[in-house]
Amino acid sequence: MTSKLNIAIVGATGVVGSIMRELLAAEREKWGEIRLIASPRSAGKVLNVGDEEITVQAMSPEVFEGIDIAHFDLPDEVSAEWVPVAAEKGAIVIDKSAHFRMEDDVPLVAPEANPEDVRNRPRNIIANANCTTLTLIPSIAPLHREFGLASMSVASYQAASGGGKAGLEALYEQVNKTTPADGLGTKPGDVREALGEEANEAFGAPLAWNVVPKVGGWRDGGWTSEELKVRNESRKMLGHPTLKVASTCVRVPVAIGHAQAVHATFENDVTVEQARAVLEKAEGVTVVDDPGNNVYPTSIDSAGISGTQVGRLRQSVDFPNSLEFFTVGDNLIKGAAENSMQVAELLRKELTES
Amino acid sequence: MTSKLNIAIVGATGVVGSIMRELLAAEREKWGEIRLIASPRSAGKVLNVGDEEITVQAMSPEVFEGIDIAHFDLPDEVSAEWVPVAAEKGAIVIDKSAHFRMEDDVPLVAPEANPEDVRNRPRNIIANANCTTLTLIPSIAPLHREFGLASMSVASYQAASGGGKAGLEALYEQVNKTTPADGLGTKPGDVREALGEEANEAFGAPLAWNVVPKVGGWRDGGWTSEELKVRNESRKMLGHPTLKVASTCVRVPVAIGHAQAVHATFENDVTVEQARAVLEKAEGVTVVDDPGNNVYPTSIDSAGISGTQVGRLRQSVDFPNSLEFFTVGDNLIKGAAENSMQVAELLRKELTES
Numbered sequence: 001m002t003s004k005l006n007i008a009i010v011g012a013t014g015v016v017g018s019i020m021r022e023l024l025a026a027e028r029e030k031w032g033e034i035r036l037i038a039s040p041r042s043a044g045k046v047l048n049v050g051d052e053e054i055t056v057q058a059m060s061p062e063v064f065e066g067i068d069i070a071h072f073d074l075p076d077e078v079s080a081e082w083v084p085v086a087a088e089k090g091a092i093v094i095d096k097s098a099h100f101r102m103e104d105d106v107p108l109v110a111p112e113a114n115p116e117d118v119r120n121r122p123r124n125i126i127a128n129a130n131c132t133t134l135t136l137i138p139s140i141a142p143l144h145r146e147f148g149l150a151s152m153s154v155a156s157y158q159a160a161s162g163g164g165k166a167g168l169e170a171l172y173e174q175v176n177k178t179t180p181a182d183g184l185g186t187k188p189g190d191v192r193e194a195l196g197e198e199a200n201e202a203f204g205a206p207l208a209w210n211v212v213p214k215v216g217g218w219r220d221g222g223w224t225s226e227e228l229k230v231r232n233e234s235r236k237m238l239g240h241p242t243l244k245v246a247s248t249c250v251r252v253p254v255a256i257g258h259a260q261a262v263h264a265t266f267e268n269d270v271t272v273e274q275a276r277a278v279l280e281k282a283e284g285v286t287v288v289d290d291p292g293n294n295v296y297p298t299s300i301d302s303a304g305i306s307g308t309q310v311g312r313l314r315q316s317v318d319f320p321n322s323l324e325f326f327t328v329g330d331n332l333i334k335g336a337a338e339n340s341m342q343v344a345e346l347l348r349k350e351l352t353e354s
Numbered sequence: 355m356t357s358k359l360n361i362a363i364v365g366a367t368g369v370v371g372s373i374m375r376e377l378l379a380a381e382r383e384k385w386g387e388i389r390l391i392a393s394p395r396s397a398g399k400v401l402n403v404g405d406e407e408i409t410v411q412a413m414s415p416e417v418f419e420g421i422d423i424a425h426f427d428l429p430d431e432v433s434a435e436w437v438p439v440a441a442e443k444g445a446i447v448i449d450k451s452a453h454f455r456m457e458d459d460v461p462l463v464a465p466e467a468n469p470e471d472v473r474n475r476p477r478n479i480i481a482n483a484n485c486t487t488l489t490l491i492p493s494i495a496p497l498h499r500e501f502g503l504a505s506m507s508v509a510s511y512q513a514a515s516g517g518g519k520a521g522l523e524a525l526y527e528q529v530n531k532t533t534p535a536d537g538l539g540t541k542p543g544d545v546r547e548a549l550g551e552e553a554n555e556a557f558g559a560p561l562a563w564n565v566v567p568k569v570g571g572w573r574d575g576g577w578t579s580e581e582l583k584v585r586n587e588s589r590k591m592l593g594h595p596t597l598k599v600a601s602t603c604v605r606v607p608v609a610i611g612h613a614q615a616v617h618a619t620f621e622n623d624v625t626v627e628q629a630r631a632v633l634e635k636a637e638g639v640t641v642v643d644d645p646g647n648n649v650y651p652t653s654i655d656s657a658g659i660s661g662t663q664v665g666r667l668r669q670s671v672d673f674p675n676s677l678e679f680f681t682v683g684d685n686l687i688k689g690a691a692e693n694s695m696q697v698a699e700l701l702r703k704e705l706t707e708s
Contacts, residue, residue: 151672155509155615157565157604172533179526179533191654200648209609210654211511213666213680218645222626222668231671244672248615248680250511253607255563261509261602263617272576291572294554300545300564312567314576317585318505318598326567326602 004032005348006066008091010082011073012036012047012056015165016096019337020071025050030348037063037070064089069347071340072096087124092347094126094340098225101127102232110134111342112284113141113237118346126343129233131335132156132215132226132249135258135302137237138284138334139310139327144238146278148267150321151244154230157252157259158215159299160207162331168255170202175253178208207253215249224249257299258331265322272313275323279310284334285327289313302328306338358386359702360420362445364436365427366390366401366410369519370450373691374425379404384702391417391424418443423701425694426450441478446701448480448694452579455481456586464488465696466638467495467591472700480697483587485689486510486569486580486603489612489656491591492638492688493664493681498592500632502621504675505598508584511606511613512569513653516685517556524556525607532562561607569603578603611653612685619676626667629677633664638688639681643667656682660692 009020017038024034025048034049036056043058057063059082064070070091072079079097087093100106107117108127118126128134140149160171178194191206192199199206204214216225231245279287288297289311297309308329316322329335363374371392378388379402388403390410397412411417413436418424424445426433433451441447454460461471462481472480482488494503514525532548545560546553553560558568570579585599633641642651643665651663662683670676683689 153507153600153617155602157511157606175529175533179529190657204648205650205652206654209607210611210652211606211608211613212652213613213615213650214645214648221671222643222645222666223671246507246617246670246673246676246678248509248617248666248678250613250615250680252511252565253563254565257564259565259567259604261567261604261615263507263600263602289576291568291576294558294568296559296567298559298564298566300560303544304541312576312602316600317575317577319600322600324600324602326604 005068005351006033007031008035008037008064008067008070010037010070013038013042013045014073015161016073016332016336019332021047021049023337023341035067061085061089064091067091069094069344083125092121092124094128094343096128096336096340098130100125101129102236108233108236109343110137110237110339111346112138114239115346118343119350128339129237130226130229131162131331132158132258133230133233134335134339135308135329135331136260136327138282138308139279139325141238142278142282143264143275147270149240149243149264150267151265153246153263155261156249158249159254159256159258159331161256162258163202167202171207171253171255174199174206174208203251207251210253212251213248215251254299256303256330256332257328258335259299259326259328262325262327263322265319269321270323272315275313284308285310287311297326297328299328302330305330306333308334359422359705360387361385362389362391362418362421362424364391364424367392367396367399368427369515370427370686370690373686375401375403377691377695389421415439415443418445421445423448423698437479446475446478448482448697450482450690450694452484454479455483456590462587462590463697464491464591464693465700466492468593469700472697473704482693483591484580484583485516485685486512486612487584487587488689488693489662489683489685490614490681492636492662493633493679494618495592496632496636497618497629501624503594503597503618504621505619507600507617509615510603512603513608513610513612513685514561515610516612521556522609525561525609528553528560528562557605561605564607566605567602569605608653610657610684610686611682612689613653613680613682616679616681617676619673623675624677626669629667638662639664641665651680651682653682656684659684660687662688
């Protein structure tokens with residue numbers, strides 16, 4: 001096949017869908033037809049990809065006919081139903097839901113970690129990892145390749161937009177209702193009282209002026225689904241099934257940008273200078289690390305930016321072969337849309353340039 | 355001595371000073387004279403301790419005459435100068451600055467960890483630890499006593515009020531200027547552009563809609579002073595000079611309440627049930643941990659509350675003898691004023707009840 005590949009964006013109306021359309025517009029000439037697909041409720045809407053106006057089509061088996069690559073960004077249970085339908089129709093599906101990620105015959109791919117795995121797709125399905133793991137992988141994968149990762153302890157600082165448009169709007173509404181000239185939030189119950197019970201809906205607890213140590217659903221042993229994803233998806237993408245991972249996932253009152261504080265221990269000796277040299281050559285991560293000039297990664301500086309940033313690189317004082325560092329990445333870009341586009345680019349090269 | 359002890363609050367006009375006055379008012383009958391001391395600029399101001407109106411006196415050697423216990427809450431360099439003056443005048447000084455904490459002949463005391471150390475004060479000085487370490491100690495100290503702490507990796511989520519009144523006001527001002535109806539902060543540079551360069555002053559980077567992985571000053575090797583305090587002050591209070599500590603300290607857009615995600619490894623076997631039993635009996639910490647009912651500690655629920663809270667207790671999946679947990683505490687109460695009051699109470703018992 002040498003003609004251009006036809007693309008579907010499934011879940012085109014969401015916050016990630018809108019970034020997918022922006023990213024596609026920037027490389028429009030690479031692709032054939034672009035089809036936008038959503039729930040019947042959104043069908044008929046006209047959305048832009050660059051200057052091109054495209055009418056959203058309702059999900060159906062027929063809508064995938066002629067599609068080469070379908071990017072899915074839908075709730076887990078909807079992906080579970082529709083991804084196999086699209087794959088059956090001949091599309092290679094790049095799915096952002098959690099549903100297929102850990103299945104043995106579905107590769108889970110971040111190009112910075114395991115680009116070769118896109119070729120092994122017996123079900124025509126390739127999964128994308130969750131946004132926290134994806135914004136961590138561009139730093140940890142090259143360090144693992146060079147020094148052999150033995151264990152990592154990760155604490156996350158996750159943005160409201162990880163909960164999509166609804167999450168972002170909930171945070172804005174909560175902050176609008178509680179922004180104090182007078183110090184609201186400084187007394188017990190202040191924020192909860194101002195916001196009422198419904199403020200628990202979006203994140204489990206109010207997020208304005210707060211940090212909420214619960215992302216995702218509850219799992220056995222008091223773990224959250226997000227914490228187990230960081231462990232299991234990192235292991236799968238790094239091809240390291242015995243990697244030791246400790247993880248605590250926390251929502252913070254940030255609009256966009258997931259951050260992680262990482263304590264990583266390696267099989268081999270590693271210095272900060274060696275790690276910096278590896279990270280400076282790595283794809284998908286920029287070293288932002290100059291304490292003397294007050295330069296380090298922050299969430300707002302990751303918003304709207306391709307790839308991820310790493311800084312605060314330190315040699316562990318008490319642990320051999322260990323480093324501390326801090327990473328940030330836009331959870332909607334590298335954490336979702338961009339990774340999906342990178343996987344599509346690997347497919348495009350494979351299918352049209354060979 | 356059986357008469358009531360006379361108390362000085364040095365730094366009475368600050369945000370911690372005002373909490374000291376509240377806490378003192380609640381146990382006014384225990385103490386003799388209460389003297390409020392501040393810089394000459396604040397001298398003459400009238401402040402309340404409960405119903406009692408007290409005129410603030412300017413710092414001088416003479417102002418400490420007749421004082422039994424002086425609570426100091428001043429910048430490091432001012433404490434360095436004036437703490438020895440007060441001690442020389444016969445006051446036992448409980449100092450919240452960092453200046454004396456690591457000196458061998460100054461005990462560093464949290465009653466939950468090492469109450470016995472108050473008796474060993476050759477210089478008449480007892481130091482209080484920093485607010486991050488103090489809000490962590492009530493959970494980690496009893497677990498260490500029971501299971502033998504070998505190492506811990508700590509990531510903090512620290513409130514703006516850790517930077518005092520100025521920090522709190524800077525956060526409120528930044529949020530007021532950037533609170534979006536329209537999604538400000540979702541594009542690169544949005545928050546920085548809206549706030550300008552001066553928003554870097556309080557925290558190094560804008561704190562509204564952001565997390566800032568830099569608390570305190572820079573030290574060798576890319577560490578911050580706060581991160582080294584968590585390590586060194588934990589070691590000293592736990593009496594555990596070989597404790598391995600990894601720490602990343604991060605400021606978050608929260609008014610009050612410091613939180614920590616902790617990965618702790620012990621010398622001995624430990625289960626979640628055993629840890630919970632130990633924590634439920636411990637002083638200064640409340641177990642807030644019932645995932646099924648969506649119960650876990652959050653920053654806003656610690657604000658204005660005595661002691662600390664711990665939850666999200668989990669058995670580490672991949673690490674032997676290890677637990678994950680999440681702690682919160684009001685950085686101005688247990689993190690500062692309350693610890694100082696607890697140390698004073700230990701002194702009161704020693705000096706008036708023996």
